[in-house]
Structures are given as C-alpha cells and as structure tokens.
Amino acid sequence: MESKKRKSNALDEACLELSEEVENGGDIVTKEVDVEEEDIMTQFNNWKTNSGLLYDFVSRKELDWPSLSIDFGEYYEDNTDVTVLTQTVCVGTHTSNKEPNFLYVCDVLFPLEELPQEKCVYKINDYYEGFDFTTDKKKFTIKAKIAHEGEVNRIKFLPLDDGKKKNFVFTKAVNGNLHLFDINKHSIETNDDKMKPEVTFVGNNFDGFGLDFNLEKKNVLTCSNDGSIHVYSYDDLSSKVVNALYSVKYKSPINDVSSTNDPNLILACADNGYILIYDMRIKTMEPTMQVLGQQVPVNSLALNKYTGHFASGSDNGKIKIWDIKNFKEPQHIINAHKDAEAIIRLNFSPNEPSILASASNKRFIYIYDLNKIGEELDAIDLSDGPSELIFSHGGHTQSITDFNWNYHKKLKMFIGSTGEDNTLQFWQLKTELLDEANTVPTSNTDVE
Template sequence: ARLCPSDQTKVASKALDGCVYIFDFCNFGPCALPFSSAAGEGAKHLKSGKARESAETATPADFMTAQAEVVLCGHTAEGWGLEWGPPGRENVIASAADDGIICVWDLQAKPQTHKRLAPLHKLVADSRLRPLQDVCWKRGEGEGEVLLGIGDDGYLNMWDLRVSPAPVVRTQCSWTCTNALAANANAPYVVATAGADKGVSIWDLRALRRPAHRLLHAHGEAVTCLKWAPGEKTTLASGSTDRLIRIFDLSLVGAEQESDEAEDGPPELRFVHGGHLGAVNDFDWNPQADLFSLMLASVSEDNALQIWQPFEGHKTSEDLVRLQLLTGAAFRGLGPATSLFAAERDAGNPSNESVEDVSVQTRKAFKRDSLFEARDGEDSVHYYGEVDGDDVE
C-alpha cells in the first residue's frame, strides 16, 4: 500500500486480483459502513448476470470495491510495484505486476464503469512479458513523464510516456531477479537497484554501462525493498529476507577505517536494524525529517510492525515501538508513560487484558515471560525472549 503524498487521507492498495484500490481514510472508523452493508452495496454492482441474494455471498473483492473510492484495472496478475506521481503529477499512479505490464492511471479521469478506471498507459519491457517487480518515477528532467522499472530478467528499463509504450532505455543491471528500485529525489540522475544477488547497485542514469557504486553482499539474502531518506542526498536504506534493514551513507564510500571498525562492515554502512523475526517485506521513512530525523517504520512476514530510529554512534538498534499482530498469539504493546499493555488470546479466554507499571519492574521480571520493557526515563522499548534455549534481549 502507498499513501498519497499530496492527500494523506488517500491510500492505494494492491490486491491479489491485480487491481489497485484507492481508499479514503475519512470513510473508515466508527462511521464506516459495516461489512455486511458494504458487501451488499458491492454486490449490487456485480456484472454476473444474476443478482446476489444476500450480502453473505459477496466476495472479498466485492467488499473492497464497495469501500474503495476508485478501482484501478488493467493488470491480469498480482504484483508489488506501486508509486504515486511526483510533485506536480500527484493525480497519477504507476503499478508494476507479474503480468509483465506497467499501468499508469490518471485519477482525474472519469471511471468507465462503476468505480472502475482503465489505465491511461500500458507499458511493456519486451515481448516475453517477464514479471516486473518494481516501478518508480524519474526525478529532475522529464519528471512526471519518465518511468523506471525492473523485474525478473534483471534489466533496468526506462519509458518516456510521451514517446511509446516500449522502453527508450533498456540495460542489464543484474544477472539475477531484481526486486527493488528507488529514485533519489535529491539527486535526479541517481537510482538504486537490488534483488536476489544480495547486493545494492547505485546508478547514474547518464552513464549506465556500469554501476557508479556497488554494495557487494549488502545482505545475507535477497533484498526486497529500497528507499532513499527524505532530505538526505546520500542516505539509503535496504530491507531483506535476512530480517535486517541496513542504512548506508554513500558520502562515506572509500573513507578510512580502523581495523576494528572494518569488522562491522564497510565505511558507508551507517546502521543495522535487527529487530524483525521474519523477512522484511517493506519499510518507509518518516516524511517529517525535520522533526524525526531518520525515523522509519517497517513490516515483516510475521505480521510485525516496528517504528524505530537509529542511535547516533551505534550500528545496532532498539525499537521505539513494536507491535506484534499475530492472530491467536500474545499481544504486547506500550501504554501511557511507562506502562505496558498485555492481552493474552486463546480459545478459553479470548480477552485477558492487563496494564502494568514498568517503572518499578526489573529486567528479570520481564525476561521470564518474554515481554517488552519500557524503562523509566528512556524513550526506547526492550524485548526479552528466548532463542534456541538462550535468553536474549
């Protein structure tokens, strides 16, 4: 899902059916339409040739259509790549999918049928229609008209919407599947790519014969996501199936290191966040960089959301907030001040909730039950658990 940068009440979300659904947050919450009513509304608009008899027969797609402001059609397969247009083109959105197509929609256009909007452009990389994993808008010259895309074939493609649906530039950026692509808003010709080869490549779009810099073995497994920090020209973060998020400062490439510093990684490695227990699916920077410097939110395959911030002078992280959203499992979270909220969920006792003041609790008290700890006077959260029989913090 992607939040609209110019209207933060709107979010675009991709679904398994290949459609992109545009939702308005103002329609959700206590005043939102109940599921049964929403599903019923969606069922009224089905073109199945037979009216639905009740809301109970409506599908999840019916429910999503009923709740959505607009449904963007054009893909025949699911996908991951999704990005709103740059400043001045906030009304457009681009999507990449496993059908090998990039669709571009103009949200100011009128839907052809009930809520369903056809793409303004459909772009292809080549005739083989290999899956395209990510898409982004080029910054600087041609901003809002030039798109970049990468996919399973390892090629970096550039399309100019004013020219043709075929790429104007197509170059090999990896010999393996490429998963992630990020354009630098503060350096218009700079983009980063990463994927199954575990590395991150930095490219200058004016000279694509070879990468401007290569972060070899940036991760231990495939890289899944990349983002440049807002307001930071040289700061890039990457997430991976190795459960880590790494932050790099490219202005430090080639800087001298002491021998003990080199053991922690290359000089450009600024920070490593290792709080996730599952593969990292996505993350994003806090856009209010002036208020919350280098703060990020990240999600992983175990349905965990973490909001965190690097500690200056350190290369490992502590979570500011961590929410475990595991159905049927224990939930731990922060309450007011130094209190912890705990809710145990099981078949016999579906809701057993408690709030504890942790300002007087000790490390041992939390270590016993694998809990979060909010220490008095600190703005961080500590988690104690057991891994392979060993107690860990």
C-alpha cells in the same frame, strides 16, 4: 499375480526405507531449526536489552496477521501538548485463504522530543512493547478496518504538493487491481464486510508489488508479474472505474516501478536482471533504454529526489547506485547484505539526501550514508560491513515484509517496518551515534 505382488512388496520396503531416512533426516533438520530459532531469540533479547543505547524511540506492536506493506499518512500536532504527534499509519493483512483481508487505518502517537535516557528502556506497555513516554493519550488505535479482496500487497498514501499526505490511500491488490480509498469515510464502527473503494484502476490482471506516483502529471504507476506496466491518471476521480492511459508489456516479470525527476520517464526492474527506462511519449512496447543490472532478479528501485540518482537492489544482496543520465554502468556498488540475502525493498530518506535503507528477505534493515562512499576501513571495521553502513535494525524475529521512512521533518531517521512475525515496529536511530566516525551501531552489538 505372484510377480506383481512381489514387486509391490519390494516397493513397499523401499518406501519404508526411504521414509525412515526422511524421518532421520527430519530429525537433523528439526535440530538445525531449533538451534537457529534459539540463536534468533538470543539476538532478539540482546536487541531489547541494548535498544536504549541504539534508539531514541522504539515501539513494537503485534498484529493478528502479518502485513505486507506500511505507509505513513497525515499527522496532527496537538496545540495542548507540543511534545507529541498523532499520525495516521496504514497497514494491510495477509491472512489465510479462509479469513477476510483488511486495510487497517491506525492512529499512532509519537514523541516529538528526545526522551530522557531513563525512559529509553524496552518494556511491555499498555498498547505496545518498547519505550514509554509520559502522556495520558492512547498511543495506538485501530480506527478503521476496511474490507479488501485478497491480501494488500502495497499501500501508498497520495502525497500533496506541499509534501504532506492526503487521506486517500492506494492499495495494490493480489489480483492486480489498484484501489483508491478515502479512509475518512470508514471507521471501526462501520464494520466493513465488502470492499467499497472510491475508485478501481483496472487492466492489470496479475499479482505484483510495484506502486509509485508521478506527481507532476498526477499519475500513478504499477507493475505486475506478467511483465506489464500500467499508468493511470488520478486527476479526475469522478468515475468508479479508471482504465490505463499508458501500458507496456515486457518479456520478464516486472518487480518494481518508479517515477523519475523527468515526468516523461519511468524506471522499472525485471526478474531477468535488467533495469529499464520507458519514455511515455514514445508509443512502443520496447524500453527506451535498458541495462543488465545483475545476472539475478532485480527486486527494488528507489529514486533520490534530491540528486536524480537511483538505487537498485537484487537477489544477490547487492545495491547499485545509478545516474539516469549515464546509464551504462553503475556509479557505485554496495555489498549490502551478508550471505547474498535477496534485497526486497529500498527507500531513500525523504529528509536526508544521502541516507538510504534496505531490507532483505531475512530479519534486518540496514541504513547507509552514501557520503561515506570511498572511506577506508581497517580489518575490524570491514567485518561489520561496507563503509557506507551506519546502522542495522534487528527488532524482527522473522523476515521483513516492508518498511518506510516517516516524512515528518521533526521525526528524522524514523522508520516504520513490518515483518512475517506479525509485528508493526516504529524506531528512531539515536542521532548522536550517527556522528561517531567509523562506528556501525547494530542491534547485535554487545553493550550490556
């Protein structure tokens, strides 16, 4: 018993020494975190001060919980006031395990005309922080909270053939299921406490984020972390439960999925670094074509509907531009995000064929003009980023979770974004800045 007791004492002493080392090390880590947070807040305050010189419009709304996704829906132009536009925007919640999750349906008022410079001042308004614009209308309203089982990984409005959006919203749930909601059937007064989708698309039983539409075939595409890809038809919604009409399973988690300009082909990207093409006419589990996109996970894909080219974004912060007809090598590589930040989202502008935006797992969203590929930069410009970079948005104080372009043709270069800082942000680049050659306007630029 003596020896056991001595061993126990020795172990206790060793644990005490280790605990003291951890505590001392913890002090260092805490100090580093404090310095980093202070630096972030300094940059954020600079961003607010400089926002009037960088944006035509900015609004920042704090939500109760962070949203993992955002999408723009139907818009309503007011015949009595042609200077504003009301648009439906959907976001989700990512709550703690004990709190219920919801799909939020919001009505947001946006200015259609350029604000005078004296209005481009960041301040606290009645419904949000940002630029104020003259109108008696309420500028932000949550008109429905739709109960949702688990957090809402991805949100997409169903687009129509004319480019507009219908009030049908697809959500990708954390359990793998895909749900379709008619948001017109819900209101803030209904006080939903149980999820009641119009349709549930089943068969996908793992977490995932990829969600896209094949408009020609009226299909919706999803992917999951178990390596599966499922394709469903939304042409007939008479049944409450819909099974997949096409499914395959890959050997690595699938991080994103995209349609192409060929309605028979599906693009996907995987955790093992491969980019895959599946032909739905061929009944096999193996991809029709595949290429190693990176030695690290490829997280996001974006199709340019105008050219048929697509972009891929990876864990090492690189963006690659591909021609699907010549799939062996990328057409171009952009060293997009500094310090090899993982790219989590890519989106081409719906109205500007050469404009691409990316978000990393940090605080910034970058915008690129692919027409600038090949432009030479001097040493000073190189320090700002690649030649294609035309703007960086730094309005978030924590990691970006999602962003999307507004598809309204009068709201060019207009983006909505969400972050782990619980904020929902809408911002529109100052158009004259984009015409300045070799200029990269950023939210950290010292222009005070």
